[in-house]
Amino acid sequence: MSEPLELPVIQSQRAERTDAARNRERILGAARRLFDERGPSCVSMDEIADAAGVGKGTLFRRFGSRAALATAVLSENEAELQEGFIRGEPPLGPGAPPRERLIAFGCARLDLLDAHAELIAAGEVAGAHLDSEPYAASRLHVALLLREIDPACDAEVLADTLMASLSAGLFLYQRDARQAGLERLKGAWQVLVEGALKAEQVQPV
Amino acid sequence: MSEPLELPVIQSQRAERTDAARNRERILGAARRLFDERGPSCVSMDEIADAAGVGKGTLFRRFGSRAALATAVLSENEAELQEGFIRGEPPLGPGAPPRERLIAFGCARLDLLDAHAELIAAGEVAGAHLDSEPYAASRLHVALLLREIDPACDAEVLADTLMASLSAGLFLYQRDARQAGLERLKGAWQVLVEGALKAEQVQPV
DNA sequence: CTACTAAACGGACCACGGTCCAGTTGTCTG
DNA sequence: CAGACAACTGGACCGTGGTCCGTTTAGTAG
Numbered sequence: 001m002s003e004p005l006e007l008p009v010i011q012s013q014r015a016e017r018t019d020a021a022r023n024r025e026r027i028l029g030a031a032r033r034l035f036d037e038r039g040p041s042c043v044s045m046d047e048i049a050d051a052a053g054v055g056k057g058t059l060f061r062r063f064g065s066r067a068a069l070a071t072a073v074l075s076e077n078e079a080e081l082q083e084g085f086i087r088g089e090p091p092l093g094p095g096a097p098p099r100e101r102l103i104a105f106g107c108a109r110l111d112l113l114d115a116h117a118e119l120i121a122a123g124e125v126a127g128a129h130l131d132s133e134p135y136a137a138s139r140l141h142v143a144l145l146l147r148e149i150d151p152a153c154d155a156e157v158l159a160d161t162l163m164a165s166l167s168a169g170l171f172l173y174q175r176d177a178r179q180a181g182l183e184r185l186k187g188a189w190q191v192l193v194e195g196a197l198k199a200e201q202v203q204p205v
Numbered sequence: 206m207s208e209p210l211e212l213p214v215i216q217s218q219r220a221e222r223t224d225a226a227r228n229r230e231r232i233l234g235a236a237r238r239l240f241d242e243r244g245p246s247c248v249s250m251d252e253i254a255d256a257a258g259v260g261k262g263t264l265f266r267r268f269g270s271r272a273a274l275a276t277a278v279l280s281e282n283e284a285e286l287q288e289g290f291i292r293g294e295p296p297l298g299p300g301a302p303p304r305e306r307l308i309a310f311g312c313a314r315l316d317l318l319d320a321h322a323e324l325i326a327a328g329e330v331a332g333a334h335l336d337s338e339p340y341a342a343s344r345l346h347v348a349l350l351l352r353e354i355d356p357a358c359d360a361e362v363l364a365d366t367l368m369a370s371l372s373a374g375l376f377l378y379q380r381d382a383r384q385a386g387l388e389r390l391k392g393a394w395q396v397l398v399e400g401a402l403k404a405e406q407v408q409p410v
Numbered sequence: 411c412t413a414c415t416a417a418a419c420g421g422a423c424c425a426c427g428g429t430c431c432a433g434t435t436g437t438c439t440g
Numbered sequence: 441c442a443g444a445c446a447a448c449t450g451g452a453c454c455g456t457g458g459t460c461c462g463t464t465t466a467g468t469a470g
Contacts, residue, residue, distance in 0.1 A: 045456075156385070160379055
């Protein structure tokens with residue numbers, strides 16, 4: 001029974017060691033720079049580890065997977081969007097009618113995709129992003145707005161369903177293979193949201 | 206049972222060599238069996254090649270990628286769905302109003318996902334499915350129905366956008382992580398389609 | 411300062427998807 | 441039947457994402 005009786009309940013985790021923190025910053029910096037210079041699909045994890053002056057094991061210990069690293073690199077931009085719909089000006093932020101806020105949310109997300117689609121797509125491998133913190137925040141926001149529009153609707157499922165049309169994989173395809181510009185995509189989102197929950201329900205099939 | 210096509214279009218390519226045809230069948234058979242026995246994510250391409258009694262090079266020469274092989278294994282089921290909405294009974298087939306056909310299409314697709322989600326997901330890696338023949342057929346079908354509902358709408362983009370909510374990755378997540386049953390998903394699809402193009406348009410933002 | 415321990419480290423290692431190419435084989439032509 | 445050639449073949453090979461584990465080090469207690 002060499003167990004110390006500290007009961008460190010409050011301090012859930014021990015603080016990050018200083019060398020660990022330093023390496024985390026190095027990795028994020030190197031990844032951001034390389035992704036930006038050559039595009040995410042042309043940078044391997046080995047290269048990032050080398051550029052950061054860190055072993056591969058360290059890289060994966062910190063971030064777990066390539067997709068998670070991409071998400072972490074993007075977290076700054078995601079946080080900005082999040083800030084916008086939580087505390088920003090209407091119509092994105094509080095104050096506007098929920099339907100307008102929902103449209104504004106989609107447009108903001110599409111702007112983010114327009115700027116960082118490849119990187120966001122790198123985080124969408126095998127549905128990994130669906131478990132990420134930024135996705136959860138967006139989904140919650142969308143679900144709350146939907147519930148505000150119609151308290152009786154299945155907001156949870158509808159939120160995921162709507163968010164699927166804002167995925168980076170789809171965006172890249174529509175932009176590159178189908179030559180659809182940002183404005184058309186925003187238009188489609190608007191049509192979708194304008195209609196959702198507006199029609200009288202029919203019997204389930 | 207892929208019966209020989211009666212009209213060999215223009216015979217643009219030399220006919221498939223008999224040994225090549227035999228190997229193709231062997232590969233498809235082995236892949237179908239292994240995927241079915243252990244789940245697609247637990248079967249490597251090496252194993253499929255071995256089980257088919259074929260070299261790895263042959264496997265990739267035939268099918269190009271793991272995603273394409275998964276799609277090929279599914280082609281029979283996809284063709285069935287396709288047959289259903291082209292020549293089947295209403296409301297899926299011709300005869301019903303376009304909106305009802307669209308709802309029926311989504312439900313049929315969700316039934317297909319319910320039966321083969323893992324396999325379909327294996328074909329959705331890196332947006333590969335968006336270039337596949339079955340996807341193109343479905344997208345065309347959806348776009349035609351949308352145009353029928355509203356000739357002025359942006360049917361192309363809306364079709365891709367709507368189809369995104371029927372992706373296998375999303376289905377698996379909603380089913381496994383969110384515990385959403387088939388009926389709820391069908392309900393969300395219905396809400397989406399009921400509303401689309403019904404609301405009066407507002408000014409683009 | 412020394413002793414101790416949990417955490418962090420890094421690079422060898424692994425399995426996988428995918429490529430390459432030298433050799434083989436089916437098919438067509440004369 | 442022989443000769444020629446395109447198509448097919450298989451397995452060695454490669455780079456990648458991800459894991460493992462023996463070693464090092466930051467932080468702490470005495």
